[in-house]
Amino acid sequence: MFTLTTSYKRPADHQRFLSQMGVLLAIIFFIKLGGFFTWSENVAITRVVKVFSRLMMTGAIIWAYRKIIERGAIGSFGWQHQLSPFLYVAYLTLGLISFLWSTAVGYSALQWFMDVESLVFAYYFIACFILLENYFPDNQVKLYNVMGNAVLLMISIFLVGMFIAPEAFYRMTHGGEEARLGGFFMNPNELGMLAAVGVSCFIFNYYTGKRMVWNTIRILLLMWAIVMTGSRSTTIGALLIAFFHIRQSSNTKLKYAMYAGAFMVIPLAIEKMVVKENAGGLEEVMSMTGRLPFWTALITEGLPQEPLFGFGFMRIAYKDFFQSVHTYAGQMTHNTFIQVLMNLGFVGFTLVLFQVVFTIRGFVQQFSKEKQLFTIGVFIPILINSLTEFGIFGETNYGILFYQVLIFYISLTINKHKSPAQKIFLRKRRPELFASA
Numbered sequence: 001m002f003t004l005t006t007s008y009k010r011p012a013d014h015q016r017f018l019s020q021m022g023v024l025l026a027i028i029f030f031i032k033l034g035g036f037f038t039w040s041e042n043v044a045i046t047r048v049v050k051v052f053s054r055l056m057m058t059g060a061i062i063w064a065y066r067k068i069i070e071r072g073a074i075g076s077f078g079w080q081h082q083l084s085p086f087l088y089v090a091y092l093t094l095g096l097i098s099f100l101w102s103t104a105v106g107y108s109a110l111q112w113f114m115d116v117e118s119l120v121f122a123y124y125f126i127a128c129f130i131l132l133e134n135y136f137p138d139n140q141v142k143l144y145n146v147m148g149n150a151v152l153l154m155i156s157i158f159l160v161g162m163f164i165a166p167e168a169f170y171r172m173t174h175g176g177e178e179a180r181l182g183g184f185f186m187n188p189n190e191l192g193m194l195a196a197v198g199v200s201c202f203i204f205n206y207y208t209g210k211r212m213v214w215n216t217i218r219i220l221l222l223m224w225a226i227v228m229t230g231s232r233s234t235t236i237g238a239l240l241i242a243f244f245h246i247r248q249s250s251n252t253k254l255k256y257a258m259y260a261g262a263f264m265v266i267p268l269a270i271e272k273m274v275v276k277e278n279a280g281g282l283e284e285v286m287s288m289t290g291r292l293p294f295w296t297a298l299i300t301e302g303l304p305q306e307p308l309f310g311f312g313f314m315r316i317a318y319k320d321f322f323q324s325v326h327t328y329a330g331q332m333t334h335n336t337f338i339q340v341l342m343n344l345g346f347v348g349f350t351l352v353l354f355q356v357v358f359t360i361r362g363f364v365q366q367f368s369k370e371k372q373l374f375t376i377g378v379f380i381p382i383l384i385n386s387l388t389e390f391g392i393f394g395e396t397n398y399g400i401l402f403y404q405v406l407i408f409y410i411s412l413t414i415n416k417h418k419s420p421a422q423k424i425f426l427r428k429r430r431p432e433l434f435a436s437a
Contacts, residue, residue, distance in 0.1 A: 014136050017071060022141040024064055025128060030150040032057040032121060036398045037185050058121040065124045072429035073135040074422045076415040081362035085411045087355035092116060094348055095313035102312025111314040114396040122404035126412055134414045144374055148201030152218055155195050155225045181228035189389050190397060192234030195225040196381035197402060200241050233388045237381035244377060291334050297324035298338060310345035314395055336391020352393055362410040375406050
């Protein structure tokens with residue numbers, strides 16, 4: 001256990017506070033991620049754990065935010081790339097209005113509430129890093145390391161679990177022919193996406209050149225998890241992340257070596273994880289595991305019933321499941337954009353499309369190269385996952401949380417203008433910073 005010190009003494013004392021805060025933020029994010037997993041087969045227990053842990057961590061991040069302010073920071077923020085958060089809030093507002101026509105208001109309301117709750121968490125989570133960066137010059141608490149460590153800790157549970165309890169941590173698919181890491185705790189594709197996000201976070205340590213060996217070990221552990229999930233989409237995402245960062249390297253020899261290594265891995269990845277003859281082969285890949293016929297039925301049969309405003313937030317049919325004569329029954333679409341099209345119609349789809357466009361524009365226009373690379377690197381796996389699973393606009397999942405974090409990371413900024421009261425506070429708590437306020 002550790003305690004956070006809140007009384008100001010002198011600048012040198014901040015180092016211990018910053019170290020403690022880095023650990024605290026990683027623990028909070030780890031537990032927050034845990035709130036999206038199914039830790040019990042009992043539905044009632046699972047719901048209580050999920051709701052309680054998520055709400056508790058939102059309270060915890062607000063508490064951490066207050067501790068940073070007490071230490072000598074001013075919680076005053078400005079906005080940039082405003083259309084990204086504005087259109088996201090507009091999407092949630094339309095979702096709220098859709099309760100008026102949803103055929104399962106309770107379900108829609110639960111999904112909507114959890115999305116809003118994670119949005120609040122994401123705001124304060126990013127606000128903590130902005131305050132630490134602007135008011136503590138010696139700050140080494142980096143967002144990519146905090147998120148990466150939280151992801152690695154979660155993935156480590158599964159890597160250990162597949163040895164000590166394989167029956168729980170493996171999910172048998174394709175008639176028992178294939179074992180995929182995830183078990184009943186988490187969809188293997190979603191777990192693979194989480195590992196890919198961790199890889200994208202840790203890659204940044206190669207740019208700084210710090211703790212290279214340990215950093216390589218962490219990435220290899222996450223890549224191991226990706227292989228064990230057997231996720232095709234995550235495999236593609238991981239390769240894209242690798243090539244994306246290889247292109248940023250200024251070391252020509254290192255770049256060629258990384259290209260060579262990546263190209264050596266591609267044939268194995270295609271054979272073992274993309275084609276997978278014992279799990280359907282090329283035919284299954286071409287139909288995207290049966291998703292293409294399902295999407296076709298959704299658009300041609302389901303959408304014409306409610307084309308403008310959809311069936312209600314996170315609803316894809318009048319009943320709990322959509323089923324066509326020629327497809328399986330599904331409660332969600334396995335594509336985040338078709339999910340929006342079905343639950344909020346063409347109006348919601350247009351809103352979301354522009355929201356994503358302005359968010360990507362915000363990624364590209366970042367003045368900080370680090371921010372630009374981080375946001376694009378994390379966005380790659382969650383976007384690819386969104387094309388085949390729950391996604392960033394689907395049923396509540398940690399992909400949504402990551403996306404909300406990215407939105408605030410590019411749009412929230414420190415307010416340089418201080419009020420008289422804020423200047424007085426700064427002079428009392430941080431006299432070394434008062435002159436520049």
